[in-house]
Amino acid sequence: MRKSLVVLVSILMLVIVACRTDDESSNESSELRKVNFALDWMPNTNHTGIYVAKEKGYFEELGLDVDILLPGEVDSGQLVATRKADFGINYQESLMMARNEGLPLVSITAIMQHNTAGYASPVEKNITKPADLAGKVYGANLSPLGEATMKKMMEGSGVGIDDIKATNIGDSDFFVAIQRDIDFSLVFQGWTGIEAEIRDVDLNMMYLKDYAEGLDYYTPIIATSEALIEEDPAFVKDFIHAVVKGYEFTIENPAEAAEILIEQVPDLNEELVRESQEWLSPRYQDDAERFGIQEKVRYEKVRDFMRDNDIIEEDFDVDKAFTNEFLPE
Numbered sequence: 001m002r003k004s005l006v007v008l009v010s011i012l013m014l015v016i017v018a019c020r021t022d023d024e025s026s027n028e029s030s031e032l033r034k035v036n037f038a039l040d041w042m043p044n045t046n047h048t049g050i051y052v053a054k055e056k057g058y059f060e061e062l063g064l065d066v067d068i069l070l071p072g073e074v075d076s077g078q079l080v081a082t083r084k085a086d087f088g089i090n091y092q093e094s095l096m097m098a099r100n101e102g103l104p105l106v107s108i109t110a111i112m113q114h115n116t117a118g119y120a121s122p123v124e125k126n127i128t129k130p131a132d133l134a135g136k137v138y139g140a141n142l143s144p145l146g147e148a149t150m151k152k153m154m155e156g157s158g159v160g161i162d163d164i165k166a167t168n169i170g171d172s173d174f175f176v177a178i179q180r181d182i183d184f185s186l187v188f189q190g191w192t193g194i195e196a197e198i199r200d201v202d203l204n205m206m207y208l209k210d211y212a213e214g215l216d217y218y219t220p221i222i223a224t225s226e227a228l229i230e231e232d233p234a235f236v237k238d239f240i241h242a243v244v245k246g247y248e249f250t251i252e253n254p255a256e257a258a259e260i261l262i263e264q265v266p267d268l269n270e271e272l273v274r275e276s277q278e279w280l281s282p283r284y285q286d287d288a289e290r291f292g293i294q295e296k297v298r299y300e301k302v303r304d305f306m307r308d309n310d311i312i313e314e315d316f317d318v319d320k321a322f323t324n325e326f327l328p329e
Helices: 002-029 045-055 076-081 092-100 144-154 174-180 189-198 226-231 233-252 254-264 270-285 296-308
Strands: 033-038 064-069 087-090 105-110 117-122 185-188 203-207 221-225
Touching: 033 076, 045 064, 045 189, 045 233, 045 254, 045 270, 064 233, 076 087, 076 092, 076 105, 076 221, 087 092, 087 105, 092 105, 092 221, 092 296, 105 226, 105 233, 117 174, 117 189, 144 296, 174 185, 174 189, 185 189, 189 203, 189 270, 221 226, 221 233, 226 233, 233 254, 233 270, 254 270
Parallel strands: 033 064, 033 087
Antiparallel strands: 087 221, 105 221, 117 185, 117 203
16 A cells, blocks of 8 residues: 555656646746847837837737837947847938948838928928028038938029038927027928927928939838848748737827827827827828838839939949838738
């Protein structure tokens, strides 16, 4: 009897040990993969889909634990190119210039289908067309791209780049600067333009995309590195599928998505987030057949504009600058 009892206890101990081993193996296999995602700017409604995907568990469903990195001294493109971040917010024009300098960045999703940036000015400045910029003060340093952009807009207006004075306003508040130092500056309608409406500041906007197809950048975009795509395409695909799900939710539910962003980033202006989200949500996908898609012809037009202005090399390869392969069908 005692021998039988000993055998039974031994069997039970083996079962318990086996169960513990199975549980430990299950826990190990269910550990989430850490992901570093770099923002380009302080959190705003360009980023809502990322915060939604995180809050709704879309990343976790695919085994991902996403850490959202706020901007610092090193920009998101450098972080991604040097593998300090897996993915990051970028802009088509910036990514193309970075690739031209040898940084192996690839755009894998377009957050916005069309460029919503433009030159904004208070209505009392009477700037409604490029010719009106003569004698005015622009609030920024004119980089090679900025100068080429302004020249493109001015074509046929009778006004040249030398007719404009540029002054660097740094991180100065746009609404302070236009009352004190400058006449116009480049802003995004979906954020600063909406803030102007909330403040009851009437602005005139000259959207870049209205003046040349080569100025209609995909901006912003999500970028990763060539190395990560080569090493782990399944990981890239999972990440982008969760991102797309987050933005599709935001498109369909702008009010709820805005509240998620506000909850996750409580320092944001709540009214601005809600109004901005209402304006942006239908513009993420806009006229594209699906969210995130990028077209080669759009890259070619931007390439031609940049090449004509000696911003990128003649042999720039647009096929290596973007891909749609990780988007859901």
